[in-house]
Amino acid sequence: MxxxxxxxxxxxxxxxxxxxxxxxxxxxxxxxxNFKPYSVGDAVWLHDPKRKVGISPKLQCNWDGPYLILNSISDLVYRIQKLESSKPRVVHYNRLKPYHGDFDNWLIKTVIQKDTESHATAMEENNIEFDIELSENEQCDMSNFQTDNIEYGRGHRVKRPPNRFVPD
The missing domain is CATH 1.20.5 (Single alpha-helices involved in coiled-coils or other helix-helix interfaces)
Structure with a gap:
């Protein structure tokens, strides 16, 4: 007891x-x-720690992407897709982080393409034609654009030579 x-x-x-x-x-x-919900069309990284044979796990990149958010299944679960031809994946919010930078947003391109195709078919149905011809004066001259000053990659500090190499 x-x-x-x-x-x-x-x-x-x-x-x-x-x-x-x-x-x-x-x-x-x-x-x-810190929960910040994603919207449709946002680019995100996916945490996917797959081990690759022959490479140290410490040196492997665990983030894959960019993926695009297709839709939100719930507040915390999203359907994402990497390429237009790839299979969509359903993942939890904890495995995603925002992607910053330029990327090829195929989702917007397909929406715009479908919109322009529907607009073109509507114009064909209404027999609307646009003939635009530019004269030689109206042609766009690409030689006026300067592309020499474009810097690619990360910014760098200004490097000055030592005083002994600078002329007085």
Whole structure:
């Protein structure tokens, strides 16, 4: 009888400690999480830590992308797709992070292409034709554009030579 009450007390004590630890971990996670929902057409990185044979796991890139958000299944689950021909994937918000930079947004191109095709068919149905011809004076001269000053890649600091090499 004493053993039974003792074990009940120990189990109750363990349950309370587990619940307290769980509540503390939930509070800390909620405190640190910053949830910014993605919208359709956003570019994101996907965390996909696949191991490649012959390369140290420490040196492998765990982020793949850019992927495009196709739609939102729920607040935390998204359907993404890397290329127009690839299979869509359903992933949780925790495996995504925003992609910053230039990318080929095939989703917008397909929407624009479908829109222009429907517009062209509507123009054909209404027998609307546009004949635009430019004279020689109206032609676009590309030689006026300067492309020598375009810098590609990351910015760099200004490098000055030492004073002994600079003429006085």
């Amino acid at each position: 004493q053993i039974r009450t003792y074990l009940d007390n120990v189990h109750e004590f363990a349950r309370e400690n587990i619940n307290n630890a769980s509540d503390k971990q939930k509070w800390y996670y909620d405190y640190k999480v």
